[in-house]
Amino acid sequence: MRTRMLALTSAACGAALLGAAALPASASGSASGSAQEPEAYAGVVTAAELLAEVRACSRISKGRYRTDSGSAKATVPVCGTRDAVFWKADMDIDCDGRKTRACNRKTDPYFLPETAFQSSRGEPLDSAALPHVVVPGPSKVWDYRRSGLTGGSVVAVVYRDRVRYGVIGDTGPTGIIGEASYAMAKALGIDPDPSTGGAESGVTYIAFKNSRISPIESRARAQSRGAALAREFVGRS
Numbered sequence: 001m002r003t004r005m006l007a008l009t010s011a012a013c014g015a016a017l018l019g020a021a022a023l024p025a026s027a028s029g030s031a032s033g034s035a036q037e038p039e040a041y042a043g044v045v046t047a048a049e050l051l052a053e054v055r056a057c058s059r060i061s062k063g064r065y066r067t068d069s070g071s072a073k074a075t076v077p078v079c080g081t082r083d084a085v086f087w088k089a090d091m092d093i094d095c096d097g098r099k100t101r102a103c104n105r106k107t108d109p110y111f112l113p114e115t116a117f118q119s120s121r122g123e124p125l126d127s128a129a130l131p132h133v134v135v136p137g138p139s140k141v142w143d144y145r146r147s148g149l150t151g152g153s154v155v156a157v158v159y160r161d162r163v164r165y166g167v168i169g170d171t172g173p174t175g176i177i178g179e180a181s182y183a184m185a186k187a188l189g190i191d192p193d194p195s196t197g198g199a200e201s202g203v204t205y206i207a208f209k210n211s212r213i214s215p216i217e218s219r220a221r222a223q224s225r226g227a228a229l230a231r232e233f234v235g236r237s
Contacts, residue, residue, distance in 0.1 A: 065177035089178030108194035117151030120215035131184035132169030139174035148209030165226030
């Protein structure tokens with residue numbers, strides 16, 4: 001359930017994009033129609049393989065993050081490897097950006113019509129159609145930019161036995177971590193409702209360094225680049 005504080009979300013503006021489907025989708029914002037899981041295809045990296053690579057944490061953040069504004073303690077560190085940055089948290093739902101039937105002020109009390117990163121047309125990203133991840137705004141705890149990340153960097157998100165690829169599409173409160181777009185949640189089988197949905201725990205975010213794709217809204221590029229980076233990450237290539 002989303003519990004971000006509205007006052008803190010101005011830096012976080014909303015949502016972005018990309019790929020998270022079993023097979024590469026077209027470079028549009030529409031969701032994949034495939035009913036099959038990516039694990040069904042030969043050569044595709046599984047959730048178990050990715051999780052095996054992030055069992056141990058070499059912390060790169062100077063402190064830890066809360067998962068919600070009301071959390072009593074900050075418990076989530078940001079960890080690093082040579083090729084990626086990762087964290088394990090919950091998932092709150094980001095519905096900011098382009099106004100749609102799923103994402104608007106009626107469905108989301110925290111809705112903002114902007115995102116920190118924009119599409120190639122200079123427009124807010126569409127959280128309802130484009131899977132993306134929200135990173136904390138730069139702070140003394142951690143500055144994503146110093147980790148080789150930016151808007152459009154490719155991210156693998158793991159939940160249970162599912163792996164979905166997207167990009168960094170928005171920034172959030174500086175003290176909170178664990179948020180992704182409506183489309184990313186839906187692709188992972190998580191309730192995407194911005195008011196009542198999300199996952200309380202069990203979500204792993206793996207952001208690949210120096211992996212920015214363009215245009216940021218291309219789901220196909222996020223999927224293909226993410227799949228290739230995941231294979232490298234687990235030592236398959």
